[in-house]
Structure formats: structure tokens, C-alpha cells
Amino acid sequence: MASKRSRLIQRREAVGHTQESLAEAVDVDRTTVGRWESGRSAPQPWMRPKLARALKLTVDQLADLLKAPTTAVEDVPRTAPVRRTNRDIDLVVAVTADSAESAWFLRFASASNVDDTLLEQIDADIARLAGDYVSRPVSELFHDIGTLRRGVFDLLRGRQHPYQASHLYLQAGRLCGLATHVALDLGQYTAAATHSRTAWRCAESAGHNGLRAWIRSVQSLIAYWQQDHRQAAELARAGLPYADSGTIAARLLSLEARATAALGDTESALRAVEAAETARSTVAAVDLPGVFTFPEAKQWAYAGTALLALNSDRHVNHAIAASSRAISLYESGPRQEQSSGDLLAARLDLANAHLAHGDLDGVQEKLSVVLDAAPDRRTASISSRLRALSARLSEPVYAGSPIVLSLRENVREACSRPALTNPPELPQ
Template identity: 65%
Template sequence: MATRRPRLIERRKAVGHTQESLAEAMEVDRTTVGRWESGHAAPQPWMRPKLAGVFGITVDQLADLLDRLDGPTGARPEIVPVQLPQAQRPASPRDMVAAIATDSAESALFLRFASTTNVDEILLEQLEADIARLAVEYVSRPVPDLIHEISSMRRGVFDLLQGRQHPQQTIRLYLAAGRLSGLATHIALDLGHYAVAATHARTSWLCAEHAGHNGLRAWVRSIQSLIAYWQRDYAQAAELARAGMPYSDGGTMGARLLSLEARACAASGGQAGTLRAIESAAEARTGTTGVDLPGVFTFPEAKQWAYAGTALLALGNTRWVPQAISASHLAIALYQAAPEADQSSGDLLAAHLDLANAHLASRDTDGAQDALNVVMQARPERLTASIAKRLQALNRSLASQPYAGSPALLSLRENVQEACSRPVLTTTSEPST
């Protein structure tokens, strides 16, 4: 007695199909359906989603039906090697015609499957244009205007990747998913949710790997360096910045990674490494080739000078304070001269706080107060987690020697304490600096 799949037959009958009507629905020969049910063959993988849909079940449930092979005793038969006889009766012409027709039908079905895609060129172009727009708008607009769109678009791309595309379309979708995950990383980072940011960054890295895109790989390493920096793991921050350099094959990524390395080295007291990285970042800027995606995916010269000011100041040596002041002033001037859409208020506040610290280190109380006034006037939605951390660090400095108890710094201390007491960003964001 032939091995059979009785549950598969029962399901076919339950949905009202004969072998002939099922064959028609599946666009195969009736004998193919018969071979499925007899256990002599199984539907090809690309046929199974369609067959599952005809049966009104999931692909996993269909796999279970196909797996149940019942022999004469109702038990699953033992799989034994097939012994072919030495001589077989040649197939009749009629059998050969039927076999050729079945193979042709299956080949045609696979052709339709392989040609089908759930995306098209227009959709991909619009998606890429929307991501570029969001990357630009994120620099200067509060996130409540953008966060829902970023989140819903990212989910939409994830859903598309579960469908079928041609290989090049899949690569473009992975690149889109990686960039949207990068924007999600920025949001979490600016809100101070570092574990969440790290998860988004890992997703972005995986997408960059699938897309084979060096620019995104380098950018992800840069934002992972930022996460480590704000978690005060400065050695890891520097290592991640260095790990991104092999992928920085164009645009401003080399300057970004070297600037991050400089800041991380300075925070851990490495003067030689800091100065080397600052100089190398300047060289990388002059040798920039290629074009970045705009907005948060590029590294403007103003931010490079802001990072240099932070790094020089973090060295804790009065020798570098004048250079830190010059770097911060230049960063502020470049941002203020930039088009409004490119003016990151988060970077401007960071540069003003660096300037306040530098003036304080050079005993210029008025200069420190002037720089701090800009921060005091900032709206609450501009006080990101990184700005709050900088204010808290300044508050601790003013409470320690040689500044503690100085009557000349009384007003400054009160202003910083008041700024620290203000609510920090919870639902809005600027790019972390």
C-alpha cells in the first residue's frame, strides 16, 4: 500500500477542493497534487506560501501536514535506501509527456515567484528621499515633530524586508533600515537611554553588514563611540572610533572618527593621543572626498572645532586653554553663519559650555558668565542628556577648589545651580554632541 498524507487530503477536502481544482489554483498538473498526497513528492518551498493560503493555514501548519506520512499501519514509515533495479521498463511516451508538462509548469511557477517583488523603484526612491529629509530635519527641529515618522517608517521597512525583492532592492532596503535605526539610536542617546541606544546601534550595524555599506559601518562605529563616551567608558569610546576608520572611505567620516578619538583620549588623560588625533582630523578634513548623506549623517566643520575645544579643555593643562577658547569661538561662529536648517542648537550649547569652562580656567569670570547666559536662555526641549551632564560637571567644578567659596563666582554658581535644577529633555531631542 502506498504511503499517504491523509491529513493533507482531509484539509483539501475541508476547503472544498478536488485534486483537479487544487491543481488549477496552484497552476500545476493534477498528477503533481496526487504525488503530494501520496507522499511521493512535496511542494517546492516557493509554492508553500501560496498552498498555505489556499488551505487557510500558516506555512508552519502546512509543513506539519506534509510531515505526517502514514503507512499501512498508520505509523510513520522507516526511511530506507531505495534500491534501483538493474533494468527498468522504459517510460511510455505518454508518461514522459506528462512528466515534461509537470516540470514545465513548476518552472513557470518559479519564474513568476522569482520575478515578483513587494517594492519598486518609485517606492525605494521615495523612501531614500524621506530618510534624507529626516536626517536634515533632525538637526534643528524638536523630535516630537519627527519621532513618530521615524519609528513608523522603520517598522515599515522591516516589514518590507520580510517580503520578496530582487537582491539589489534588498540591499537598498537594508541600507534604509540601517539609517532609520541610526536615527532611532540618536533619539535614545539624546534622551540618555544608553542601553536602548546600543540596541538600535547594533541593529544599524547588522543592516550595514547586509547592505555591504562602508559609510554606514563607519557611522555606526562613531555613534557607538558616542554611547561609550557618555557612559564614561573612554577607552572603549576611543577603540570604537579607531575601529571605524577602516570603513571611512569617503565623506567626512574620517574627521568625525578622529575627533571622537581625540575627545575620548583627552577624557582619559592621554595628551599625546589627543593632539595626534586632532591633527589627523584636520588632515582628514582637507582630504575629504565623496558625499555624505546630509544632516546627522555628515560631520560639519563647526562640530569638528567644537570637539577640538572639548578635547583641549579636557586635558586639564592651562597651556591648552587659549586654543580651547579659540576652537569653541570658531565652532560658534561657524554654526551661527550656517543656514538655519544646519544650526544644531545642541552643538551651540555644548560649545558655549566649553567656552564657559575655558574662561573659568583662565579666571575670566565675566567671559564665563556671558557664555553661560546663552545656555540659561535655552528652551527646556534643547537641554539634552549630554547638555545636562555638562552642566552638572560645571556645577561640581564650581563647588570644588579653587573655585569654591569665591565671592566673585557666587552669581555664576547660583546660575549653574539654577540651570541644573531645570527639567531636562524627556520627549524631545537634538543630536548629542
């Protein structure tokens, strides 16, 4: 009697695998392969992409090989004409064949390479990575983010129920968003833009407004650090119609404030800072922790940068207050929520504010903390801020100052050291 999954056995043999070699290729015991082939069990959903690759199949083709043999009624060709002399018999046979077609579609629609438990686990992994991203170096997270993202991509190549597919697209979009942040922090803006476009497509497929709004915020960041401040402001505004919950509205308005301040648009910048505070007061439940949320400390750090860019004594004093509040909020919060990048940025803003007031001792005090930070805590944006400060210290007004000369040397030396540890094979 033929094996229940004889086609699976035939495929294994066709690609040159024994049960032992196939088991080794997919990292299971040989007896597990035996149970799959005998029909006593089936590969778990997360195992199917790996098994399909070992058998040189798509996940859909593998799912077809794993099906139980169809019954004689179901094997009636769906398009074959039914010819009988007795009209009544013909109709019975035709109805039976017609129901077989519905049965075939039911099996197709019911087949899935994921289950709710797997989706819950992926959600938990994404939340963990998003939380860790705030306080851990990028180099420690890059491979985990990439591995999980590729796993979700593989699952999406299979077949799921509609609600499962939508959930997977949401997960893929969030993971592409994390990959965008990795590339952004490394200053690889082309790679960041590619990831963000994929994330947007996934958000569209998932129909998730929160993810749409968050992706626009990250795209605004990319434009900002490419010095396209007008585009950065437009992208931040483009995300606001999707900001229907959580802290995302405060994030987008803070990004708009920073971008319009860089453009010299004082009125728009101050209006956006005020609107961000209003949005903060009406925050509902946050979608995800870590990099997906926008804490009050980060909002004050962005406000400090925006106010400082307006370049007037009154606004510089307000910038000092905002940046100082950001540092205080971060340092009084849980260690795992302390964003080293935002803390360094706030201290650099304070250094620039003290420089605007001619307080070189204050500049030295704030800058020393930044220069002493470990290289793997210094993102591309921090390096960019350091270079900008170095350029200001090179202005003729500071010529001949021993303190400024020492600061310039220290900044130059810091900028000559590699910042973040670049993970290998960062996709472009």
C-alpha cells in the first residue's frame, strides 16, 4: 500500500536526499522526517520554509505535497464533461462534481503556514527588539532584526487566512521599520529609504494607520539628516492624517517643528512645538514600546533642537530649559528606557546653547560627556552634530582661545574614530 505522502517521498528522492540527509538539512531528527512521510504528523508552520528550500520547492508546492490523498468524489475533474443517457443521473453526478470543486476550494482557503500562537510569538519578539533598540547598541540587534524579518517574509510567501496575512504584513512592516532605523543610525540613507518604502507597502497591505504614520515619521528623519528640511517637514505633515492613537501625533509634530526651524520658519516651528504639547496631553494607549513610542523626554529633546535652531537669545534660553528637562526625564526613568542617542543629542544642544551665550566653560562641560561616550553609542546623527559644532568652533570669533582650540582638537579626534560598529552585509 502506498505511503500516505508518497509524493513527498518521491520529491525527497528526486533532489537526492535520504531521510537522514534531509533531517540534517532542516535540523530535525530522522524519525521526524519519517513521521512526516508516513502522514503521522506534519511539519510545524515555522519549519515549512526551511523544508521547502531543502526540497527546492515553494511553500505552496510543499503544502500541496503534504495534503492527504483526495477521495474518489473529490478527484472528479472539475472541468470534465459528464455524459449520461439518463438526465437525472447526469444531474446527480454533476452536482457531486460541483461539490468536489467547493471541497477543493475549502481545503485551499483553510490551509495556512502559520497559526495564532506563532503570530503571538513574533509579536513578542518584535516588542522585545523594539524595547532593546532604545538602550542597546545597534550591532547587538542587527542580526536578530534581519533574521526575524526574513522569517516573516518567508511566511508571507506561503498561504494564510486573510486575517493572518494582514497580521504578517503588519509584523513585516514593523521589522522593516526597525531595519530602517538601523540603516539610519549608521548613516546609510539609501538603505534606510529602501527599507522604509517596503515598510510603507506592508502598512498599506495591513491597512494599519498607526504603522503608516510611524513610517512617515522615520522617512521625515531620513530627509532631515540628508539636509532636505522642506521634505522632512512635508513627510511629517503627511503622516498626521494617519495618527489616530498613541504618541505618534506628538512625534510627527515634533519632527515638523525641528524641520521648519531648520528652514528658518519661526512661526511654523513654534506652532508645531505647541501642537506637540497639546497632542501629548491627549495621548491614548501606546501601540508598541521602545522605538515605536515617543516618550516625553524625547519630545523635549526635539523641542530643544528646534528652539535652538531659531537662533535668538529668547529661544536659546527656552532651548536650554527643554534640553535640560529631556536629560532629567531620561535619567530619572528606567535604565532600559534611557536612549543614549537622545541623551547625547540633548547635551550637544546644550553645548551649542552655551556657545551661543559665549559660555565656553559650559560648552566644555557638556561636550566632555559626549566625547567620553563609547563609540558604539554614537550614531551617524551624533557624528553629524559633532562636525557641525566643530565648524562653529572654527569661526574667526573664537580664534586664539585656548579652550576652543582644545575643544576643536577633542572633537576632531572623536570624529576620526569609527562610530557605531557596522554590522556586516548591511543590505542596500
